[in-house]
Amino acid sequence: MKFRNSHSWHSNADERGFLRHSTPLLIAWIVISLLILAIGWTSLEKNLIHQKETAETAASRHAELLADAYAERLYRSLQAIDQITLYVKHGWEKAGTSFHLESITESGNIAASAGFYVSIVDRYGFLLSSTIINPLPANAVNQAYFSQQERSRTDFLYIGYPVQGIFTNQTVVHFSRKLMTEDGTFNGVVLVAVEPSFFITQFDEGVINSNRLLTILDTDRSVHIARIGERIFDSTQQPVSNLLPISGTKGQKILPGEPWFSDKRSRYVAWHTTEGYGMIALAGIDQEEVLAPYQVQRHRSYLYAGIASALLIAFSLFGTLAFARLRWRKHQLDAMQETYRAATEGGQEGFYIARPVENSNGDIVDFKIIDCNERGATILRHRRDELIGKTIRTVYHGEAAKGTMHLLRHALTTRHFSGEIEARIGDPSGLSWLYVTISKPDGDLAVTLRDISDIKKHVSELERRSNEDTLTGLPNRLWINNYLPGALESAQHSEQMLALLFIDLDGFKSVNDTMGHEAGDELLRNAGHRLKDAIRPHDYVVRIGGDEFVVIVEDMAHKIDAAHVADRILKSFQEAFRLSKGMHSVGTSIGISVFPDDGQDADTLLKNADMAMYAVKTSGKRNYQFFDAHFAEAVQSKHQCEMELQYALEHDQLIMYYQPRVDMTSGEISSMEALVRWAHPTRGVVDPAAFIPVAEETGLIIQLGEQVIDKVCAQLAFWAQTGQKLVPISINVSPKQFQEIDVADTLALALSRYRVPASLIELELTESTMMENRPAMAEALHKLQAMGVTLLVDDFGTGYSSLSQLQELDFDVLKVDKAFTARLEKSPEGKIFFSAIITMAHSLGMRVVAEGVETLEQIKSLKELHCDEVQGYFISKPLAPSERQQGTYETAAEFGIGS
Structure with missing residues (x-):
């Protein structure tokens, strides 16, 4: 009994002594535990803040990309509508009441589709022409698109808000341009009415979510059109405040739901102002939807952190009890490992502890698994009790064993490793990808494994889809x-x-x-x-x-x-x-x-x-x-010429020269041919051979031809003011002009504008023009002749026309190509052929003009052959216009011409 009391006393004393010596260790253990908790929670908060910032940055960037893309789409839509208003304005001002939108729509010049209407409203507000089927009777005088254009002194594109259209009774956005009379007074408007869905439903990139926002704003931030998810709002109910706090041509910010959005949902918004029109495209991504994954992750992280904190506190309590009860360190360590293992069994991560195995020389030849959780054992295709005690070389095989040994040795040296590992042949996990974290808290390595195969497959599939044509x-x-x-x-x-x-x-x-x-x-x-x-x-x-x-x-x-x-x-x-x-x-x-x-x-x-x-x-x-670099240079040169010619047409760089024709009998100037030149700002006066082919190929010949007709009529009107006797001027007309426009109407408008009689205009057509679309061509030529316009066949002999064609089309003058004039003195056959042409033309009632006359001998020969008129450098080169028509009253006796 005494022995027992003595033993008990010594045990208590040892316990008190152990507690006395262990108190600093106990305090240190508590402090370390608290530090771990503080560090863990601090790291968790930093990580969550980083995740939130990353999600918000990505959402803001996504909103910016949406706004940029939608601004580009909006710009193209506005530009297309602007082009339609300009096209209709130009056509109406040129053609007047003969310009019908219905026929133009049928010919494909203006797209006719549901929700897209083009109309012409006269100066009194009444509808003159429209693509609207069965328009409602109404008057537009009090409409903003009409009144603003009527009051304006400038030509501009009016852009309205969604309102109920008076002609369609549908909600539309109005665009208008004013029409002008020749004297510059207001003559009505061109009206384009477009349903709001046209601007907002064509753009679906990223807008399929129920709360994502697309909005079109005016420069004063007032809302034109808005869409949230699949819902498009009309003018009476807008989900966005007209006073959004945005500024600058583009930008991005987070806007709270109150007071900016009617649904009270905060959004990441970005805006981009369209070039030239000042409209603002604004895109918004719902904050709640963006942060939903983050909130889930945040809740889960707090849950796991709470569990981990509770476990850590439990570890501390276990340690305290162990120190208090004088437990051995190994028992404490085993209890902690067992507790950690139990806490992580329900998670997706597996772990094992690997202890280095050294040979007699101290070299590390293997690693022994001394502990693991069930998930770690499952990943390595073992049961936990089977895996503990095995070495890496018995678990892994072949290349997988070499790679794992290399990784563990590296982590043993650096004390840490984390990264994605692609599974190697012989890897017992059988998985494609693992995320591995290795740390070295003491002499052993703690290895954490997480299966990321599904994530990698998902990322790989996304990359494949983005790089693959879906069709x-x-x-x-x-x-x-x-x-x-x-x-x-x-x-x-x-x-x-x-x-x-x-x-x-x-x-x-x-x-x-x-x-x-x-x-x-x-x-x-x-x-x-x-x-x-x-x-x-x-x-x-x-x-x-x-x-x-x-x-x-x-x-x-x-x-x-x-x-x-x-x-x-x-x-x-x-x-x-x-x-x-x-x-x-x-x-x-x-x-x-x-x-x-x-x-x-x-x-x-x-x-x-x-x-x-x-x-x-x-x-x-x-x-x-x-x-071929030479071909590329030629294409580039041609493209450059096309752009410069377009600029020249827009900035009035074309000028007219005039070359006279002389009557062989009287010796007087009978007519003058109008020849276009390009007054280039750097190249000087450019010959037509350098730009007419480009104009023909690109279609600019239509605009060029219209300018030539206008300039010739203007010049005749100017000469008429001097009271002098005038002679006709001949104008060369391209086949494309007959194919694409009504030449007679174009000429009639110019003659009316400058009050020039049609008898002073002659039109020169090549043989190739006569060959194309003969019925339509004959109708056009008869219309011109009915106006009193003289018709000439230009460059006769270079094409494939026949006598029957000349007789059928009833031309007035035949101009023989200069190649035949040049052969007059070279061979008898040249005179014979020319004589045959003159005889044929005279038999059809046509006068004959010899082109390219350059010598006195040619003049004499042509006079002998009874040619009616001559033209060429021997008579006169093409000349710029002066105050009077060149040589109108001069005779040509000095050329050997005249009676």
């Missing part, structure tokens, strides 16, 4: 933009050539027009398959848009390699496509650019391949051609 499954433009720079760098290092084949399908448009877009899509898919079959196995086919494809040919030793691929592509398209709606044949036009000769970067190579394809298109299609 054909081929790589798209984004893919080629990302791939080409690296491919070019690789080709440069390996000193190999790389080629781009720019492919356009010939005849694809007719498939869409005749069979529909579904057949067109089917053809594009089949075309993609044929292209893949035609190229080499290691080459790529890319669809960059529409019916355009690009083939990347790598590892080339010679340019002929690209030509061989192009040949195979051409042959593969020789067979017609069997579509669900029938057979259809298309070809390919292929332009080829080669690195490094044709460009050093992706943009240049693509542009030059496109240019080479254009060269094939212009030379007959269904072929291939390498990039």
